[in-house]
Amino acid sequence: xxxxxxxxxxxxxxxxxxxxxxxxxxxxxxxxxxxxxxxxxxxxxxxxxxxxxxxxxxxxxxxxxxxxxxxxxxxxxxxxxxxxxxxxxxxxxxxxxxxxxxxxxxxxxxxxxxxxxxxxxxxxxxxxxxxxxxxxxxxxxxxxxxxxxxxxxxxxxxxxxxxxxxxxxxxxxxxxxxxxxxxxx
Amino acid sequence: xxxxxxxxxxxxxxxxxxxxxxxxxxxxxxxxxxxxxxxxxxxxxxxxxxxxxxxxxxxxxxxxxxxxxxxxxxxxxxxxxxxxxxxxxxxxxxxxxxxxxxxxxxxxxxxxxxxxxxxxxxxxxxxxxxxxxxxxxxxxxxxxxxxxxxxxxxxxxxxxxxxxxxxxxxxxxxxxxxxxxxxxx
Numbered sequence: 001x002x003x004x005x006x007x008x009x010x011x012x013x014x015x016x017x018x019x020x021x022x023x024x025x026x027x028x029x030x031x032x033x034x035x036x037x038x039x040x041x042x043x044x045x046x047x048x049x050x051x052x053x054x055x056x057x058x059x060x061x062x063x064x065x066x067x068x069x070x071x072x073x074x075x076x077x078x079x080x081x082x083x084x085x086x087x088x089x090x091x092x093x094x095x096x097x098x099x100x101x102x103x104x105x106x107x108x109x110x111x112x113x114x115x116x117x118x119x120x121x122x123x124x125x126x127x128x129x130x131x132x133x134x135x136x137x138x139x140x141x142x143x144x145x146x147x148x149x150x151x152x153x154x155x156x157x158x159x160x161x162x163x164x165x166x167x168x169x170x171x172x173x174x175x176x177x178x179x180x181x182x183x184x185x
Numbered sequence: 186x187x188x189x190x191x192x193x194x195x196x197x198x199x200x201x202x203x204x205x206x207x208x209x210x211x212x213x214x215x216x217x218x219x220x221x222x223x224x225x226x227x228x229x230x231x232x233x234x235x236x237x238x239x240x241x242x243x244x245x246x247x248x249x250x251x252x253x254x255x256x257x258x259x260x261x262x263x264x265x266x267x268x269x270x271x272x273x274x275x276x277x278x279x280x281x282x283x284x285x286x287x288x289x290x291x292x293x294x295x296x297x298x299x300x301x302x303x304x305x306x307x308x309x310x311x312x313x314x315x316x317x318x319x320x321x322x323x324x325x326x327x328x329x330x331x332x333x334x335x336x337x338x339x340x341x342x343x344x345x346x347x348x349x350x351x352x353x354x355x356x357x358x359x360x361x362x363x364x365x366x367x368x369x370x
Binding site: 001002003004005006007008010011018021033034035036037038039071072073074075076077078079080098099102104106107109111128169171173 | 186187188189190191192193195196203206218219220221222223224256257258259260261262263264265283284287289291292294296313314354356358
């Protein structure tokens with residue numbers, strides 16, 4: 001951030017009165033420009049024991065497989081965001097059953113939230129941001145070609161819980177120092 | 186938003202290519218300025234069967250009682266944010282046990298997340314943003330003087346679960362049309 005988005009004056013970095021962190025502050029109009037984490041919302045869409053994944057048609061991670069997910073927008077709920085992303089990326093309508101995973105990713109200022117979901121009628125496709133979508137049996141998940149650590153972690157947890165059919169809400173964090181690795185299933 | 190925070194040029198509102206929503210876009214440097222919801226993180230801090238509330242020393246809702254909570258900052262996790270806000274507003278260190286409530290508030294572009302917590306040693310006080318802090322027995326909660334609907338909803342759910350000692354993760358949304366009202370306990 002270089003300029004005040006309110007008045008166009010160059011901003012400076014300082015700790016505002018009553019605060020304890022450096023913020024971008026406008027010395028002309030006194031606006032404090034806070035910067036906060038973003039929510040990425042998505043689903044684990046299931047159909048007849050298989051999980052729907054999308055192959056990304058955009059960077060980052062072009063060509064890798066992901067659960068349908070994306071940035072939550074203003075004026076929607078996390079459930080609505082998760083369903084919308086599934087519609088946009090996988091052209092699939094889903095019934096959402098419950099929150100499944102919340103994964104903090106503090107080094108990139110994101111919180112990822114995945115909801116358990118079932119395809120409404122088994123139909124799906126490839127939205128603008130996807131090269132293709134495909135249903136995978138648990139043993140066929142392309143672990144070596146997954147897009148993001150939060151997708152990998154959510155899928156690992158989900159496959160464990162599929163055995164017992166006991167789905168809890170899983171809360172965790174992924175940090176760059178985690179050297180997060182998956183076992184091959 | 187009037188000016189591009191990157192180059193200072195006046196922004197315009199249009200739908201970028203490949204998008205389906207109006208965004209603030211800079212016609213000079215092509216930066217797209219996305220605006221997304223914020224997370225408010227807090228705790229339900231318990232000590233010997235009582236719940237710790239803070240009376241707000243800042244607007245909005247000056248003088249009303251709240252659970253300690255505030256905007257999550259970049260580079261922290263939701264758990265860290267909840268513990269930090271409890272430290273700042275109630276001068277209390279807490280053990281955090283698990284996520285308790287997630288409440289979407291789409292009309293103000295916020296998601297509120299409260300964690301169950303226990304005071305580490307029973308000490309607390311009033312931070313800069315609080316007039317005072319106080320432990321309340323369930324029957325003494327000041328329902329008529331609570332600050333925000335998400336605090337009220339979280340406390341209502343929590344008191345129900347205190348009976349059974351079965352704490353689930355509660356996911357819900359509060360909308361302006363809800364006419365959300367609490368029974369007096």
